[in-house]
Amino acid sequence: RMVAAVLAGLSLLSLLTCGYLAWGSRRGAAGEAPGNLLGEEPAAGAPHSQPHIIFILADDQGFRDVGYHGSEIRTPTLDKLAAEGVKLENYYVQPMCTPSRSQLITGKYQIHTGLQHSIIRPTQPNCLPLDNVTLPQKLKEVGYSTHMVGKWHLGFYRRECMPTQRGFDSFFGSLLGSGDYYTHFKCDSPGICGYDLYENDNAAWDHDNGIYSTQMYTQKVQQILASHNPRKPIFLYIAYQAVHSPLQAPGRYFEHYRSINNINRRRYAAMLACLDEAINNVTLALRKYGYYENSIIIYSSDNGGQPMAGGSNWPLRGSKGTYWEGGIRAVGFVHSPLLKNKGSVCKELVHITDWFPTLITLAEGQIDEDIQLDGYDVWETISEGRRSPRVDILHNIDPIYTKAKNGSWAAGYGIWNTAIQSAIRVNHWKLLTGNPGYSDWVPPQAFSNAGPNRWHNERVSWSAGKTVWLFNITADPYERVDLSARHPEVVKQLLRRLSQFNRTAVPVRYPPKDPRSNPKLNGGVWGPWFKEDEKKKKSDKSKGANKQKKSKNKKKAN
Numbered sequence: 139r140m141v142a143a144v145l146a147g148l149s150l151l152s153l154l155t156c157g158y159l160a161w162g163s164r165r166g167a168a169g170e171a172p173g174n175l176l177g178e179e180p181a182a183g184a185p186h187s188q189p190h191i192i193f194i195l196a197d198d199q200g201f202r203d204v205g206y207h208g209s210e211i212r213t214p215t216l217d218k219l220a221a222e223g224v225k226l227e228n229y230y231v232q233p234m235c236t237p238s239r240s241q242l243i244t245g246k247y248q249i250h251t252g253l254q255h256s257i258i259r260p261t262q263p264n265c266l267p268l269d270n271v272t273l274p275q276k277l278k279e280v281g282y283s284t285h286m287v288g289k290w291h292l293g294f295y296r297r298e299c300m301p302t303q304r305g306f307d308s309f310f311g312s313l314l315g316s317g318d319y320y321t322h323f324k325c326d327s328p329g330i331c332g333y334d335l336y337e338n339d340n341a342a343w344d345h346d347n348g349i350y351s352t353q354m355y356t357q358k359v360q361q362i363l364a365s366h367n368p369r370k371p372i373f374l375y376i377a378y379q380a381v382h383s384p385l386q387a388p389g390r391y392f393e394h395y396r397s398i399n400n401i402n403r404r405r406y407a408a409m410l411a412c413l414d415e416a417i418n419n420v421t422l423a424l425r426k427y428g429y430y431e432n433s434i435i436i437y438s439s440d441n442g443g444q445p446m447a448g449g450s451n452w453p454l455r456g457s458k459g460t461y462w463e464g465g466i467r468a469v470g471f472v473h474s475p476l477l478k479n480k481g482s483v484c485k486e487l488v489h490i491t492d493w494f495p496t497l498i499t500l501a502e503g504q505i506d507e508d509i510q511l512d513g514y515d516v517w518e519t520i521s522e523g524r525r526s527p528r529v530d531i532l533h534n535i536d537p538i539y540t541k542a543k544n545g546s547w548a549a550g551y552g553i554w555n556t557a558i559q560s561a562i563r564v565n566h567w568k569l570l571t572g573n574p575g576y577s578d579w580v581p582p583q584a585f586s587n588a589g590p591n592r593w594h595n596e597r598v599s600w601s602a603g604k605t606v607w608l609f610n611i612t613a614d615p616y617e618r619v620d621l622s623a624r625h626p627e628v629v630k631q632l633l634r635r636l637s638q639f640n641r642t643a644v645p646v647r648y649p650p651k652d653p654r655s656n657p658k659l660n661g662g663v664w665g666p667w668f669k670e671d672e673k674k675k676k677s678d679k680s681k682g683a684n685k686q687k688k689s690k691n692k693k694k695a696n
Contacts, residue, residue, distance in 0.1 A: 200443020245494025265293020274305030332657025406448025460575030
């Protein structure tokens with residue numbers, strides 16, 4: 139507590155001395171654009187019923203890493219937006235990048251898209267299945283202009299997988315899961331390296347000016363808002379690269395966090411400070427160009443933080459890549475003049491799949507009956523404080539990840555094979571099976587030393603062979619008391635629910651690497667490598683060869 143207080147004091151002093159951007163002040167470097175926003179009137183625009191939708195997705199932001207959750211990292215923009223909107227304090231995402239993004243854009247659980255294992259790797263011939271209708275496609279149907287800026291990470295091995303083919307009018311950003319913030323290069327393995335910055339369907343070499351990606355993406359957002367007519371509805375999906383590794387930030391943001399000894403935490407803090415400033419500039423642009431009064435701003439992290447890369451999920455258990463609360467419970471809020479209960483906290487159950495039906499309904503769109511959605515329309519829950527229509531969440535079932543050697547059907551009462559990694563939430567109860575992943579609690583003191591320090595981490599030694607856990611998340615959000623032995627009937631009920639979900643699952647899509655994906659074969663750029671025409675030509679050639687062989691055989695026979 140003493141260390142936290144000192145850090146908070148130093149951070150506050152830094153905040154006061156650096157003259158951080160206020161709502162009405164001039165913008166900083168995180169997205170500079172010509173013109174002073176101070177006191178400018180919004181551009182004239184007739185009101186319309188369809189709201190402008192701005193969805194901001196941060197990358198790897200930990201649950202604690204926002205000012206209003208007690209972080210020593212100051213986030214005045216996020217704090218103000220959340221305080222004036224609705225904080226989502228029972229909000230869930232997926233534990234990794236691709237799964238969260240796929241569920242946001244389709245409204246479906248991973249088991250219903252085939253992406254239930256891991257992430258889409260750069261060299262895999264894999265992408266979000268083309269038969270899934272996407273959120274931007276549905277919004278375009280009702281007149282929205284749709285633009286994406288930032289990280290895609292939903293596959294690109296063929297042209298049809300690209301963002302502009304999945305409903306976005308424009309795309310500016312990266313296709314992969316990570317890369318250098320300045321050079322935009324990414325190496326998947328030794329010798330397999332390439333450039334990863336795109337504008338629509340082509341490599342954006344013209345934008346390779348060494349600009350930090352958070353600032354570059356913000357400038358692009360400002361350009362889009364400046365050129366669009368605010369009388370027409372816009373969907374803007376801003377998927378920032380920050381604060382995902384590699385840990386890089388412009389030098390001036392480090393000045394405010396010299397007191398943080400742990401180098402990874404210090405870099406992470408600088409990255410988050412830059413991100414907070416960028417979001418302030420996006421909000422100012424919304425005001426300047428006449429969008430704000432009829433806008434809905436949604437902010438979300440895509441998964442929990444990674445402590446070894448500077449992120450903190452305290453007091454939650456676990457980290458990114460796990461099904462403990464620290465991996466899946468996210469920072470999230472909605473800010474909008476259209477909210478009825480502004481300045482409130484929503485503790486109802488909300489999941490990232492819920493944005494699909496919620497936003498389509500707000501946009502006055504139609505959801506086809508044949509689309510089997512896993513999300514719910516939660517706007518009245520968020521805006522008016524009503525009960526959530528959601529009573530359960532399938533966190534995932536991964537049939538490939540069976541690393542729990544002691545898992546068995548017997549341990550699952552003959553209902554479920556507990557070797558399989560899975561997690562489900564039903565009302566207050568949460569059940570985990572298999573190997574849920576790294577399970578420490580990592581308190582703020584763990585970042586007190588210069589290097590990675592697990593000395594302060596809290597751990598629980600489970601009995602050998604354990605593959606089932608049960609928690610009452612409402613009473614025990616930190617997952618400290620396992621109730622599986624005390625409530626076997628509840629365990630059985632949740633195992634049956636898992637089994638029911640599993641019967642609706644589609645086969646897993648996780649193909650092996652394709653050597654044709656090497657950027658060296660594609661002009662040094664990560665991009666689509668699978669050519670449908672080549673495949674047809676090969677099949678046509680083989681058919682022609684077979685015909686020639688048959689005719690020769692006929693001649694010989696004659």
